[in-house]
Amino acid sequence: MKKVLLQGRGLTKVFTQGQTNNKALDEVDVDIFEKDFTIIMGSSGAGKSTLLYALSQMDAVTEGTVSYRGQELTRLKAKQLAKLRAEEFGFVFQQTHLVSNLTLYENVAVAGFLGKKGSSSQIQRRAQTLLTQMGVEKAENRLPSQVSGGEAQRAAIARAMIGEPGLLFADEPTGALNRSHTGEVLDLLTALNQSGQSVLMVTHDLRAAVRGNRILYLEDGKILDELELPAYQAAQDRQREGRISGWLSKLQW
């Protein structure tokens, strides 16, 4: 029996521009399970990122509730949400979004300091270890502007992991990377998931989607369907891709 980690109920998000209202999420009900690698797919403008940010409470919803481990997040104050993000959530973005005037190491360490899980030296050691795991230890003293996109994104994953988050949110993490860097980043995320890390990732890339064990398909702000897959194995990439493609074709993607 899977344990619900994050739960969204009746999630509605309306963007207002002038006199036009655009419903990006339309009464979405969703459960994200512990230790799952959940993928959110959908066409451009379907509301994938909006759902991710609604569930992580990076953005407030117009209506609906979000609960994490049974605690309702939509009632939390800004300070409590900041604490939750520092201690329980990790984020990886499409454009890496590292703080421009901090080195890769500092980007990771500062996030750890905010999470306050351990002493200063413990966090510093953990940051070094994570950067080594991500294979960017040689670039750790460089600024984000001085490294490749792949290195920056790996450092961003290290930053997201420094606080030992309960859930890792990834918003198109390979969207801005070339083919070889994409593979590296996906391998890292897969390895993290296989070591027990829960991951919720938004993507429109089939090669990324195959890494998940559960795929939600979003269209016009609603979850149309979902697909359960067995745990990822590298040798089964083609089969998984075929299965997902077929499922998506049925959904007219």
Next chain:
Amino acid sequence: MENRILFRAGIRRHKGSLIGIAVLLFLVSLSLSTVLTVSLGGGSYIRQEMQRAGFGSLTAWVSGVPDMELLTDSIKAQEGIEGLQVQNLLFSDYEAKGVESDSEGQLILWSGGDKTYRFFRNDLSGYSEAPKEIAHGTVYVSPSMISIMNLQIGDSITFPIARGGQNVSLTVAGYYEDPFMGSSMIGMKGFLICEADYTAILQDIAETGMDSLARNGAMLHIFTEAGSNASIADISQLLNENTTISQYTEFIHSADAIEGFMGILQNAFCGLLAAFALILLAAAMVVLGHSISGVMEQDYKNLGILKTIGLTGGGLVRVQLAQYLAAMLVGILPGILAAYPAAKAAGRMTLTTTGVLLPADLPVLPCMAAFTAILLLLMGFTVLKLRKISSVTPMKAIRGETTEIRWKPGKSFQMKIEGLPFRLAVRQLLSGKKRYVSACLIAVLLVFFASLAGRMNTWLGPEGKGMMDAFNPADLDIGVQAMGELEPEEMENMVRSYTDITDSYLLAMPSVSVNGTNYTANVITEPERFHISQGDTSRSPDEVVLTETAASDQGVGIGDKVTVRGDTGSGEFTVSGIYHCANDMGANIGMNREGYLTIGQDAPQLWCHHYFLADPSKRTAVTEALTEAYGGDVHVHENSWPGLFGIIAAMHGLLVFMYGMIALFVLIVVLMAGGRILAAEQKDLGIYKSMGCSVKMLRVTFSLRFGIVASIGAAGGTVLAAILTDSFVSAVMRLAGISNFASRPDLSNIVLPGLIVVLLFLGCSYLAAGRIKKADMAVLTAD
């Protein structure tokens, strides 16, 4: 047409910055215009009123003249003298509200129809019609008597006319404008009385003879010929040598000196305010420079695009310049207009100190000249800052390539969990130095001036000791001068009944002439007590010390010889040193008792006994006891004079005004610079929020940046003030004859100004960072 569209678009886009610049220049313009109005208008008004009232180029206060006609005829007969007018008066001490005057008052006869003086409304809101006659038993006084003695309409002033308690008590009926002696900086004061009272007092003086305390006298207004090349000093020398005037002169002053006395306070404060306005202008220019750099950064891409559609660099500079010029004019012009009510309010507020209602009419030509120069300076500066537009190439701009130097990370300041907000703030500063330069420079300028004013305030002291030391030739706790038969031992016994006398010396202040020019001599029994700044004191009977003013007027220095004439003869003396005494705007010489007695007459009443008390807090009690016991037979003074409190209050007012302006400046600067920084850091703020950084921590980090920058600037400003205060303030003080200004550093003037400015920067930036709450993490999303 395209320029007009671009101009309007630019105004819309950068309205925040432009409004900020306009507000800063409004403050500069308001301060400077007000200072110019009060300073220039005040000076010319006093001169004009003195001329209208019929005061001459030289005025001598005389008493005991046996034959006035003979004296005036002999003066009129001198070469270079065009005319002379005599204004009769009575010299008398006075006492009101329990305060005894330090200097003699002058009871002046005023008759209905006399146009010499102007009268104020009772609430001092402006002028009123002159009374038909001054009522019997009443008196009109200068409004400065309010600040000196808190003298209100209906209060009584007592004039001791003769020994044995023969006093005249007059009730204050109103206030008049005295352009001659009205300022609280001048000890002698005029009192307008009616003919009946004047005649009665005159008769009392005649009847009491030797016992009379009041004296009959006159002001001799001497007019020199218009075309005469002779200086006032030459005329004074001529009169001393060829007439008997020096035998009867109490004091003699030129119109310039009187104008100087009357303007000391407003000139000193206007000088400081003008300097402050210039500091504000410099700060406004720093903000302007920062704003232009920010706008260029924001518009970099747009400038490239505009060049691709055919606009030239010069054309774009002109459009930008027009925007800034509009903001400058919007700030400066209302500032000039607002100076009218401000100067009017300043005139009314200072009336009880200056004694004259300073005009609020804007001096058009000086203002136009000043602001044309300021506008040209600002425009030149703007063009200089905008010149980079010419080097923007279209494709470079569109690609977003800037020439900004990138920051290189070092290992000197590592991130640690301890003091994380501070460490993040330092990192932001190190990587974005240019953005904070303006805040730092402004902190330097503001702290410099606040520190300078603080040092002046410390010099002045809570009881005005600094000013008194500048005016007194030597230190004292209390001075007692016996006017009648009273024995010094008797006075000393009374003083000792309150507290021990730890030390004492004698000081007399007779009139003498030096090389033919009138001066007050400070004759002392212990010459080592003089405040000597150069050379040595006058230890030997043939030595004198001069003030810096007197030495400069006479063109003599240490080692030179001067001829000093007293009431019994004259002698040649060697200048042994320079000392401080700002009395009579520095027209003083110092000599020892033995030296003076070779040229002047000795008399017990001449000497004032200066005492140092074991418990100086008993001064007031001793003064009251002596006055009560001996009345008109004794004159007691402390190391203070009532007008001093007006100066101290004005100084405190200036400090409050200055800190108000500083707070406003800091707020505007932080809002402008901070707004731009926050706009540029939207993404970083989103990232920090996504990492779990609280809004409070982000705000603290943001305000710490300004706090650190302000601390660096404050340190610079404090050092600058320590280096420049003495020379700068001394230059202003010298105008008032005060040459002993030396700032005394203490905790309040070293630490406080910097601390206040740093706290203001911290507070204002924390407030400005309130918009971080609204920083949306949606900037990070992929959709």
